[in-house]
Amino acid sequence: MTSLTPYLGEFAAGARLTALACALALVGSLALGVVVALMRTSTMPLARRVADIYVDIFRNVPFIVQLFFLFYGLPEIGPELSPFNTGVLALALAGGAFTSDVIRSGILALEPGVLEAAQVSGLSRITIYRRIVLPIALRTSIRPLGSVFVNLILTSSILSAITINELTGVAKIVASDTFQPFEVYGLLLVAYFAMTTLVSLGAGVLHRRLNRHLHGGAA
């Protein structure tokens, strides 16, 4: 174990890159997820259809195939993205599909009375969505969003397959440098476990805090 100490700096850099990729992808997933969830719950058949197809594709094709499609395919049609940006884009696209599922069920769980009250009060559609539907739907889906984020962190390890030296990429290098693959990957497993446990604990705490006024802790 002590022979791994000199590599601590590299592991830290890898962890920073993983954290950065996941944070950016989380923002992208949330933005995409909200838009897609609104489309899927809208009354326009076309919007629903398009959104359903997007979710269907990104949930049923392995992430590594999506990643390779973007990594090798995008430069063919124009924008030359760095591997890191491609990775974040792929994570956000895949995450958006799962996020939209969570937000969609948050929207569908809204009490109809709340919406009727808002409509009767003469609020515009945009105001209803911005001030009532989304705040409630997002707040009641913090915990499931936490598990989507956990999955995002686990999935980010696959970015090492397109030459990104995030945590798993660094571990690959260190393992072949030190000839101690068991220790390196064992440590890595525990590191991911700690990260994801922290995230789900944090999401649970946040969920309870933001929904504490709801009676019976139903949400």
Add this chain to the structure above:
Amino acid sequence: MRYSGFTYNDLLVLLQGLGVSVALFAATTVIGLALGLAWATLRYYRTPVLAPLAAALAELLKNSPVLVQLFLVFFGLPVLLGTDLTPVEAALITLSGNTAAFVYVIAVSAIESVGRDQIETARVFGLTRWQTLRRVVAPQAAAFGFGPLTGLLINQLQVTSLISVIGVTDLTKVGAILNVRTLEPFIVWAVIGVLYYLMARLIARVCARAELRLRAHSQWKGF
């Protein structure tokens, strides 16, 4: 001589990759189901030491990337054991263990969904713990756990794509090979994606049909 276009042989290679993916998926699903159900049974019997150990292991496997588990088994285990593992063996061990962890979680919550009063009643009627599990708990738990299990299977099919990274020539690896040779990433990865998509659809359909049969007895049949 360099063949850059697609040839008929590519179709064969593609089918081979598909076969490897399907075979590994099927094998690890069967092993994973058996292992996961065995873990859950340990919990049902409240086996000391083993039950908490199984729960901890499942939690660890569930909350770490499959890719890292794969590296740990493929590169790490041989060093520890002093033997060599082929990529296929490493893939079998990792994916089975991973599936088992998720099956364990589904099975535990399915068993817990069956009311305690039913178990107590069965015990009062003189059924042994095994008979209670077999005749009372398992049929209801199976119906309850089927939905989550379908989701798991579709997910595990996608997870098999990761074994390409340690050199198993599955569908994704075939894609990588064709991609490098033909330099047609759009076509290659779209075809690979479509194949995975169709397989996922197939699993969903088969599971939906099986679930219908499983729930047939509880359906409203009229008078």
